[in-house]
Amino acid sequence: MLQNMLIRWLVGYPKTAFCLCLLLVAITCSGLSKLWISIDYQVYYADDDPYRLALKNLESQYGKTQNAYLVIQHKDPKANAVTAEALQALHKLTESAWQIPFSQRVTSVTNYKFIQAKGDDIKVAPLLDNPSSLSATEIETALQRLQQEPAVNQLLLSNDKTMAAVSVGLHLPDNPIAETRQVTSFIRKLLADFEQRYPQLHFFASGSVFADEVFAVATEQDLLTLIPLSYGVLIIILVILLRSTRAMLLVLSIVTLSVTIAFGIKGWFNPVISPVTAFAPSMIMIIAVADCIHLLNGFMYHRRQSLSHSAAIIETLRLTSRPVILTSVTTIIGFLGMNFSSSPAFHDLGNVVAIGVGAALLLALVMLPAWLLIKPIPVSPKQSVVSRFMPYLAEKLTQHPYFFLAASLLFSLLLIVGISQNKINETFIAFFDNSFEFRQNAEAIDQHLTGLHRIDYILPAAKAEGIFQPSYLQSLASFSHWLRQQPEVAHVETYSDIIKRLNQALHGDNPAKYHIPEKAELIAQYQLLYELSLPYGHDLNNRISFNHDATRMTVRLWLTDSAAILAFDQRVQRWLAEQAPNIVKAQQNLPSDTQGIGIDMMFAHIALNNIPAMYYGTLVALFLISFIIIAALRSLKVGSLGMLTNLLPITMAFGLWGWLSGQVGLSISVVASLTLGLVVDDTVHLLHRYLHARRQQGLSPAAALSTTLASSGVAIVKTSIVLAASFAVLAASHYTPNAQLGLLTAITIIFALIIDLLLLPPLLFLLDQRITQPSVIKELEHASHS
């Protein structure tokens, strides 16, 4: 009743309805101005994420872990990067690096504080402070001595001397949006200037600020390329499907306004745009288009049945609004299911898209018909190819139901086997394809100099001042020794190396004395001697806690994936438990965990934690959607049949993914939840139409199937093509997680179409004919009574 009243009001006052919609858009879009793009990887983590807290705790004690890494290489990659000229450049670059905004520490071979002792004179000074004044042999000796320093080799100077680096520790404020860009653009300018001054040398940079920046660049690229691309694809497909430019423009406006409303509302509640949210406009557009197509398809169908213009609209709204509302609700539930993700960035994506789907529903049901009433569009009388193909398919399906059933089941089984190939894994560097400078630099550095991944271990001593205990330092020394033997490890920085080096220097530089002294007092006093000699930006505050109860060990790993990082960390835990029980015991008294700390650890854990979280999220969404569908179709059996066929395409897609890639990362882990609401739509339309034909029209199963495919089947094929093609466009993103998300979603939608056309109809047909006929008839009677 209510529905009829609303339709009558809409037909009576289309201009008012239209203006009300515009007013809504105007109100919400005021939130747009609040939006900003966050380049902080922290958007991926909840505030109480234990790994995030551990990093915060570490940074409060040892200083921020952000860094920049400036590298010098000869243009001829085999040539030495420490020639007299290159050293001069390095020296100048080191000096200039102090001018980088937010820099706190600057180290390179030219300012590395080398410990020397001559009798009772202690000198802690750079060996290559003024490289131009040194002879070739002096440089050679200095380099030889420097390369024996564990803190230099494979970090500031590569083993083969083809790359030298300036390591810059930065201290950026929290939420560094503008600051990161300020640092990276300063460095780019600096390096460009050096490239000009030293044409034989090649200068490039890496480090955490560049990693942060590349996320922002990827987000902007996606916003700038994917949205126009999505529009392009939509325009082409819409023109083909609707065969009317005006209808196409109408749909595009509705779609754009839906995105505007969603982001306007987002601006009021959560104005941060992360790389993941950058994906939302495309998604909303795609889903909104599907709604519009269903409505326009119905409208054109009725117009072709030679109904009058307004009668066709009334009829369309009467028949199509129910399934459109139903499918929108299921889609919204599917996207809201993303709130189960352990990453807030995906909550945000889910919520924005859910709002967008709601907005699209409203606009499609009110604005679209209102506009059609104000300014009618012409309808081509020709039927599309799809429409002509459907009766043929229906005939074949009813003739050989077993064949289709068996063939599609076999096909899906083959794919599903691939699920076992999937592993939870994420390769950070592969987030960015080769078009990113960041990836090229990181890989070049990884090949010659040192690894990109950094893991920190805080190793506490039993009590305050405990780090001076020889037993503690022995544990540190053997731990770092073991670490250096691990194949993943590129570099280890530890306090015990400094103490060993001091002991050697104070014993006439005797290499035999490169070990930990026997007395705590001696160690403490050596350290004091060393600390008093250190200038600004070279202190030990980033290595030892100020009450001397813990030290920090920094391990750099060669480029690898999250599974390898987690496996490495577990091996480390095992080694510590066996070989350094005193440290592990002291760790148990601390609030923080014993595990590795850092952004790389956070990344490694988030995919791992997200999968179970999304698994529950998807289950809850599935349960809710099933409930709604069963209630809406008023048939437990048909409803649950529909749900089963919806799980199949998702499982098949993950099976295919197993054969294709096998790496399930953070973004792939949300695909099931994301597609659930979408693939359900097709089934809902099909089943709705089928039951309508059986109940209201009283058709036989075969005839009902034929009508269903001829009407809803056509719409399903159209929307699936739109959805799959548009999601496939997202695969063009240079940011791999978004590209994979788009690709796998497109695959899932295609599989859903195949299942809905080839498996569901024969199954429905067979069950209806043989088993459920009495019950359907009972339902029929029940429905007609109510």
Next chain:
Amino acid sequence: MHLIRKASYQQAIYWLTLSLTVLASSLTVSISALAATATSEQATQALTEAKQRGYEIARLADMQDLGYSDMQVNVKMILLDAMGRRAERSLAVSTLEMTKDGDRSLTLFLSPRDQKGTALLTHAHPQASDDQWLYLPALRRVKRITAHDRSGPFVGSEFAYEDMIRQEVDDYSYRLLKSAQIEGKPAWLLERTPKDAHSGYSKQHVWLDKQAYRIWRIDFYDRKHSLLKTLFFEDYQQYANAYWRPLRSIMENHQTGKKTILEYSGYHFKNGLTTTQFSQYQLRNQTH
């Protein structure tokens, strides 16, 4: 004919306007250039004056301490980080006034336990690098530290060694920025720039009161001219009827959120200390 006349009339107006504009703008440029030279000359003069005044004030401040001969004080150092963790060290510091050279100072470490008895002797030199020796009781030896740079943090605190000791006037060049108010007192605001190229600071802003030339606040700027730290002095007391000393000084690091508090107690002046107590050869015996 009429048309041509009209055109030439318009052209004339056009040329007239153009030439007037050119004339006017060239006049403006030359006048402003003249004005600029005048102001830049004035500015140079003002700068020289500010530099002289600054140097005078610094010298006057230094003179306030003239004749203190020697001083002893106990220092409790409290280190705090942004999360509220805390560590303590304690030191005993003696300084000896030198007339022809920079002052000498002896810092004795009382805690942490493993560093107890370690003694740091510094001979400051106004024009050259300071000399420093450290006595290590565990080794029973005196080691000479020949680093040319004292800008690193002192025992993990927010103080650099150079922030803790009395500064030589000639370690810096000065500029008087303005008269200001500090702690409700009329004060000078000086800018001082370290002469040592290895210093961790590009400049410091120093507030000292006009009454007794006591320093109340110093802002430290790092090498890239960003504000790094602020040092506050609190509770000035006068000793030996002449010398003002604070009971607390607080160093806040604006970049890391860390903080170090120095609490001074037991100031003693004119204890009759001599260069013998501040000799590197006696360092071993001083600490017992």
